[in-house]
Structure formats: C-alpha cells, structure tokens
Amino acid sequence: MRTAHLTLRPDATIGPINPRIYGSFVEHLGRAVYDGIYEPGHPTADCDGFRTDVIELVKELGVSAIRYPGGNFVSGFRWEDSVGPRESRPRRLDLAWHSTETNEIGLHEFSTWLEKVGSELMLAVNLGTRGTAEALELLEYANLRAGSALADQRIADGRTTPFDVRMWCLGNEMDGPWQIGHRSADDYGKLAARTGRAMKQFDPGLELVACGSSSSAMPTFGEWERVVLTHAYDVVDYISCHAYYEDTGDRATFLASGVDMDRFIRTVVATADHVKDVRGSQRTVNISFDEWNIWYNTRFENVDRIEGVDNWPRAPRLLEDVYTVTDAVVFGSLLITLLRHADRVTSASLAQLVNVIAPIMTEPGGPAWRQTTFFPFAATSAHARGTALDVAVRTDTYPTATLGDVPLVDAVGSHDEAAGTYSVHAVNRSTDEQVQLRIDVSALGPHPMTVQARVLADPDPSAANTLADPDRVGLRALAVVRDGDELVITLPPIAWVQVLVETGR
Numbered sequence: 001m002r003t004a005h006l007t008l009r010p011d012a013t014i015g016p017i018n019p020r021i022y023g024s025f026v027e028h029l030g031r032a033v034y035d036g037i038y039e040p041g042h043p044t045a046d047c048d049g050f051r052t053d054v055i056e057l058v059k060e061l062g063v064s065a066i067r068y069p070g071g072n073f074v075s076g077f078r079w080e081d082s083v084g085p086r087e088s089r090p091r092r093l094d095l096a097w098h099s100t101e102t103n104e105i106g107l108h109e110f111s112t113w114l115e116k117v118g119s120e121l122m123l124a125v126n127l128g129t130r131g132t133a134e135a136l137e138l139l140e141y142a143n144l145r146a147g148s149a150l151a152d153q154r155i156a157d158g159r160t161t162p163f164d165v166r167m168w169c170l171g172n173e174m175d176g177p178w179q180i181g182h183r184s185a186d187d188y189g190k191l192a193a194r195t196g197r198a199m200k201q202f203d204p205g206l207e208l209v210a211c212g213s214s215s216s217a218m219p220t221f222g223e224w225e226r227v228v229l230t231h232a233y234d235v236v237d238y239i240s241c242h243a244y245y246e247d248t249g250d251r252a253t254f255l256a257s258g259v260d261m262d263r264f265i266r267t268v269v270a271t272a273d274h275v276k277d278v279r280g281s282q283r284t285v286n287i288s289f290d291e292w293n294i295w296y297n298t299r300f301e302n303v304d305r306i307e308g309v310d311n312w313p314r315a316p317r318l319l320e321d322v323y324t325v326t327d328a329v330v331f332g333s334l335l336i337t338l339l340r341h342a343d344r345v346t347s348a349s350l351a352q353l354v355n356v357i358a359p360i361m362t363e364p365g366g367p368a369w370r371q372t373t374f375f376p377f378a379a380t381s382a383h384a385r386g387t388a389l390d391v392a393v394r395t396d397t398y399p400t401a402t403l404g405d406v407p408l409v410d411a412v413g414s415h416d417e418a419a420g421t422y423s424v425h426a427v428n429r430s431t432d433e434q435v436q437l438r439i440d441v442s443a444l445g446p447h448p449m450t451v452q453a454r455v456l457a458d459p460d461p462s463a464a465n466t467l468a469d470p471d472r473v474g475l476r477a478l479a480v481v482r483d484g485d486e487l488v489i490t491l492p493p494i495a496w497v498q499v500l501v502e503t504g505r
C-alpha cells in the first residue's frame with residue numbers, strides 16, 4: 001500500500017480562517033428561490049412561505065455570508081422592482097437565464113429568510129445595464145437609517161432598521177462575453193473604481209469586491225486582474241475568483257481540480273501584489289472566491305439552455321446537477337485548497353445553495369435532501385475553524401494530461417485554539433489504490449487525545465443521493481490507529497476524510 005505523511009504542528013500557521021470562507025450563493029435562477037427556499041404551498045412552509053425543511057438543512061450546512069441576487073441575473077436586474085407592495089411588483093424578463101422573474105422575493109423577503117438561517121447578506125449591484133447612480137440608490141435604500149427619500153421608502157416598505165449590508169460585489173463576471181453589459185478590463189476597471197469610490201463616500205467601512213476573471217481559462221485572465229486593479233486598487237477590498245470543474249472523461253485531471261484552483265489563487269495573489277507594489281500601496285487586496293463548485297456546464301449548454309422569443313418560464317429546472325461520490329471528493333479537495341490559502345482567500349461562496357448546482361435539493365410539495373457535496377461542506381464548516389495549518393504533505397504523485405504530475409494525497413490542517421481542537425482534511429485522488437495516511441502529532445505535546453475520523457467514499461464512486469434514494473451516500477466512521485507519535489488511517493480510493501483531534505486543553 002502507498003503511504004502519505006503529514007505533520008500537525010500548531011506553529012505551521014497559514015493564517016486565520018475567516019468564517020466568510022464558508023459562504024454560499026443564491027441567485028434568481030431556476031428553482032433556487034422559487035420552489036427552492038420559497039414555496040408557500042409546501043407542507044413545511046412557514047408564515048412567510050419559506051420551507052422550514054430547507055431552512056434546517058441550510059443551518060446544518062453551516063453557511064456564513066450568502067451572495068445575492070446573482071450571478072448573471074444581476075446584470076439585468078432592477079432592484080426597485082423587487083421592493084414595495086408585492087401585488088404591484090412587475091414581472092420582468094431575465095435575459096441571463098431566459099426566464100420570467102416575478103419579483104415575489106426581493107431584498108426584504110430574502111433578508112427575512114437570512115435571519116431565519118442565521119447568515120449574512122452579501123449584495124451584488126448591477127453594473128451591466130446600470131451604473132453608479134443605481135448602485136448608490138440601492139446602498140442608500142438598504143443602509144441609511146432614515147431621513148432621505150430612499151431610506152424612508154424602505155421604512156414605508158416595512159423595514160425600520162437598515163439592512164446594514166457590509167459586503168458588496170461591484171457587478172458580476174464583467175469579463176465574460178455572455179454577461180449583459182460585458183466590458184473591457186479598462187472600461188470595467190474605471191466603472192468599478194468610480195462606483196466603489198462613491199459607495200465609500202457614503203460609508204468608508206464597506207467591503208467592496210471587484211470582478212476578477214470568471215475563470216482562469218479566460219483569454220484575458222491575468223491581464224484582466226492587472227488592469228482592473230490598476231484602476232480600482234485603492235477603492236476595493238477584494239478581487240473575485242470564479243471556478244467550476246466537471247468530469248469530462250479525464251478522471252485523473254478532474255480529481256486534481258484543486259491543483260488548478262491552487263494555481264488560480266497563486267496567480268491572482270501575485271497579480272494583486274504586483275499592482276500593490278507598483279502603486280506603493282499600504283493596503284492588501286484579498287480574494288473573494290465567490291463562485292466555486294462542480295458544475296456540469298456542458299450539459300447545461302447542450303441540453304438545458306432555454307430559448308424562444310415566447311418562452312420565458314418561471315422557475316424552470318435549470319442547472320440541477322446530481323453529484324456523485326467522486327464529485328464530492330473533488331469538492332472536498334477544493335475546500336482544502338481554499339483553506340490552504342486562508343491568509344488571502346478571506347471570503348468564498350459555494351455556488352450555489354438550493355436546487356441550482358446545489359448541496360440541497362427539493363421537490364415541489366415533496367422532500368428536501370442532501371447531495372453528496374453537502375457532507376464535506378458541512379463537516380469542514382463545523383470543524384475547520386481558528387487557524388489554518390500547513391501539514392507539509394509528503395506523498396507520491398501521479399501524471400495528468402493537463403496539470404502535469406500532481407500529489408496523490410492533498411491535505412490541510414486547522415487549529416481552534418479556544419476549543420483546543422485540531423482538524424485534518426485530506427483526499428486520496430487514486431482511483432484504484434488505498435493510501436495509508438500517517439499523521440505525526442508529536443508537536444501537539446504529551447496531552448491525552450481523542451481522535452475521530454469520518455470518510456466519504458464508496459465502492460461505487462458514481463453513487464449519488466436522489467429523490468428516489470435520498471440517503472444512499474453519507475459520511476461513515478473510519479478507524480484510526482495510534483502508532484507512537486503517529487495517527488494512522490487507511491484511505492480508500494477516491495476518498496475525502498476528516499480527522500478531528502481533541503487535546504483537552
């Protein structure tokens with residue numbers, strides 16, 4: 001059997017883990033909102049029409065900030081359509097997803113839902129069809145206590161206290177030709193800078209996110225970040241990254257998606273720091289990895305895309321990917337990569353949350369269930385807290401077609417000082433071989449330890465949870481053997497594992 005070695009050392013710190021790294025994303029897309037979180041006729045619906053079974057699952061998932069309302073949707077969105085009396089809100093065409101937006105759910109209703117799930121609102125403004133003026137109007141409506149026409153309108157609309165939104169995205173994926181109002185880096189950089197500057201004239205304490213590349217495969221990747229930040233460096237706090245991965249048949253490369261994400265992050269950090277140094281700035285711009293997931297995008301492009309001048313469905317079934325065990329292992333490895341960059345990735349959003357490329361699925365009038373990807377997210381969010389640790393992985397490598405030789409095992413550690421606990425999250429990328437994982441814990445001192453491990457793996461790596469079989473896949477306990485200063489665990493092929501160490505101090 002192959003062996004991989006890790007070392008858990010409290011002084012091998014990467015940086016503090018910002019709880020916002022466990023964020024998610026709800027877009028007005030498909031059945032994310034309507035027939036997802038909101039279904040007034042459902043047996044579990046509360047007085048506001050929100051499904052309480054979904055609320056419970058979102059709480060269990062452990063998501064911090066939730067990005068809203070898009071995504072591509074936001075680039076055609078008129079925020080004022082979605083506030084005020086519901087009966088007079090207009091139905092609008094959503095060109096991004098070729099659907100009808102009824103505006104039954106808007107800022108007020110979504111904020112009510114966020115209070116129920118205990119998450120923070122992260123709001124995106126439309127810099128596609130709109131600009132600085134409308135962004136400022138939304139900001140004033142949302143965040144001013146009282147005393148202006150817009151703040152008083154919010155109060156009249158039923159909300160006395162401001163929404164006090166701290167984090168704002170300046171548009172969405174403005175580098176993508178598919179984006180409504182798509183711009184060059186130069187044009188977008190200037191727009192983001194002047195919009196952000198104006199927003200900070202209202203409140204210098206806001207945290208602003210400039211759009212980075214919509215993927216590292218974009219032809220403008222790198223140069224886009226450099227140009228945008230050259231315009232907006234002094235104004236923004238974050239540059240965004242977006243990355244989706246899918247198994248296109250080359251499983252070895254798919255399993256190594258975290259390696260690609262790792263390079264993406266390193267490149268964006270290097271570019272942001274280059275602009276910082278050129279400008280002689282004292283500020284550091286961090287990364288908001290505000291869209292990441294597995295997404296079978298080719299299926300959407302070839303099968304699901306909606307067309308037709310007279311065909312604008314409400315809440316169609318779109319992007320409803322069913323995730324396998326393999327998908328969940330790759331997904332878990334993406335979380336490992338994000339945590340390994342906790343010093344610079346200080347916000348991230350799993351895209352998305354319910355029904356749309358989601359860890360939580362629902363059936364109208366029926367049950368809600370956890371997809372395979374639910375488990376690594378919930379377990380990591382619950383336990384990788386405090387400080388991220390470099391565990392100095394020593395492992396064999398394997399060859400891939402596009403990423404070269406990549407580590408067979410990847411891992412990251414964490415240390416929650418207040419609780420006296422450590423975690424290790426690791427993946428075995430081998431499709432056919434077990435790996436013995438040996439974790440050196442000598443640096444944790446002579447304290448007594450309680451150790452538990454849980455694994456996501458299956459003899460059938462294409463197993464999934466579905467409406468017909470919602471509990472097919474879950475986490476199961478894995479044996480841990482103590483061998484001197486080492487904890488020894490046997491990882492099955494294609495496996496994600498969580499090891500928790502309690503030192504009792």
Ligand code: AHR
Pocket residue numbers: 027070071072073172173214291351352
């Ligand atoms: O999450 C689905 C879509 O992916 C988002 O709307 C867009 O920002 C990205 O391309």
